[in-house]
Amino acid sequence: MAVKTLTNSETPVTYATLMDLIEAIIAATEAVQSTEPKGIYELRTGKLKIGTMNQYYTTWDFANSLIRDLSMTWYSLYRTFEDLTFSLDQCCALVNRFDYATSNFLRYSGFPEMGGFASALAQHLPSSGTREVALKGVRAFLKYLNILTAWSFHYFPWNIGRHLSYIEGRTAPTDLSRRVRVTDGRRVCLSWEPLGISVVAVIASKENPELAKDIVEALPFRIMMDHAVVCGASMYAWAPVVSTAPVRVKERQCDAPVGRIRFSQGTGQKIIVQYGEVTEDILSPVLGEVLPEYADSIIKVGAAVLKATMETKDIIWLTMQLI
Numbered sequence: 001m002a003v004k005t006l007t008n009s010e011t012p013v014t015y016a017t018l019m020d021l022i023e024a025i026i027a028a029t030e031a032v033q034s035t036e037p038k039g040i041y042e043l044r045t046g047k048l049k050i051g052t053m054n055q056y057y058t059t060w061d062f063a064n065s066l067i068r069d070l071s072m073t074w075y076s077l078y079r080t081f082e083d084l085t086f087s088l089d090q091c092c093a094l095v096n097r098f099d100y101a102t103s104n105f106l107r108y109s110g111f112p113e114m115g116g117f118a119s120a121l122a123q124h125l126p127s128s129g130t131r132e133v134a135l136k137g138v139r140a141f142l143k144y145l146n147i148l149t150a151w152s153f154h155y156f157p158w159n160i161g162r163h164l165s166y167i168e169g170r171t172a173p174t175d176l177s178r179r180v181r182v183t184d185g186r187r188v189c190l191s192w193e194p195l196g197i198s199v200v201a202v203i204a205s206k207e208n209p210e211l212a213k214d215i216v217e218a219l220p221f222r223i224m225m226d227h228a229v230v231c232g233a234s235m236y237a238w239a240p241v242v243s244t245a246p247v248r249v250k251e252r253q254c255d256a257p258v259g260r261i262r263f264s265q266g267t268g269q270k271i272i273v274q275y276g277e278v279t280e281d282i283l284s285p286v287l288g289e290v291l292p293e294y295a296d297s298i299i300k301v302g303a304a305v306l307k308a309t310m311e312t313k314d315i316i317w318l319t320m321q322l323i
Helices: 018-032 038-044 057-082 088-098 100-108 112-127 131-155 158-163 209-218 292-312
Strands: 003-006 012-015 187-193 197-203 221-227 232-238 250-252 260-264 270-278 283-290 316-322
Touching: 012 018, 012 112, 018 112, 018 131, 038 057, 038 112, 038 131, 057 088, 057 100, 057 131, 088 112, 088 131, 100 112, 112 131, 131 221, 131 232, 158 292, 187 292, 197 209, 197 292, 209 283, 221 292, 232 292, 270 283, 270 292, 283 292, 292 316
Parallel strands: none
Antiparallel strands: 003 012, 187 197, 187 316, 197 283, 221 232, 221 316, 232 270, 250 283, 260 270, 260 283
């Protein structure tokens, strides 16, 4: 049975099968990989005309927060679909329980295409036939959500926060005895354009072999880099990866050295590069580290990415590849 969804109030889209829907999601993901989605542009420029008292900032704030939350929710759903202790029917029931309220609000608030995909998935997944096909659908949608999150994060007006600042910063509770040493592994090159800066890093192939394998197999890729807005001197980029690999070695962010590379599975599949002090004592998966001789280069990149995220909104691309 064909399922009709709406990408906006005027254009009905019909997907005859789940595989048709998956192909549409993959095509949409490729379309926004290097180009800002139309819905995000219209939201951040006020063209949607949604918001109390004829302003759109509050809608933008809600939507930016919820698109990231939704991507994290679908990662948890993906892990549930992988978990054989849950039946396929139970997994589909959880989609209906955890997705609709958020995806439907976002559909109205600048993400009509995404809302259409979410609605169609909820209807098609129960008839997918096999767990493998269902996983393909959830995986495709999760990758799409992560790209939307990256664009939404990049253009959000984080510089508003300079009006809500404190006088003295917080000191990180560093414990160098807990710092992880990456001993050996595949080497990769990280290059940032248009900065023209490249560094060499070693992947934690021994410390986190399964995670390292997932990332290495996805290389090369080119992704937009932004700056952290909570923890301090870290920058990150949403990668075209969906990894549920077991993580064997983690490290508190506040203990990590300049050049530490982390990978966040649960918050968007992000490649994270630390270039200075951070305040978070959260344990995070170790992916690798930039060689010490490139420390000055990493600091320069961090300063440029901070300015782009907080002020100029220039786009800085990270290319990561094996060498």
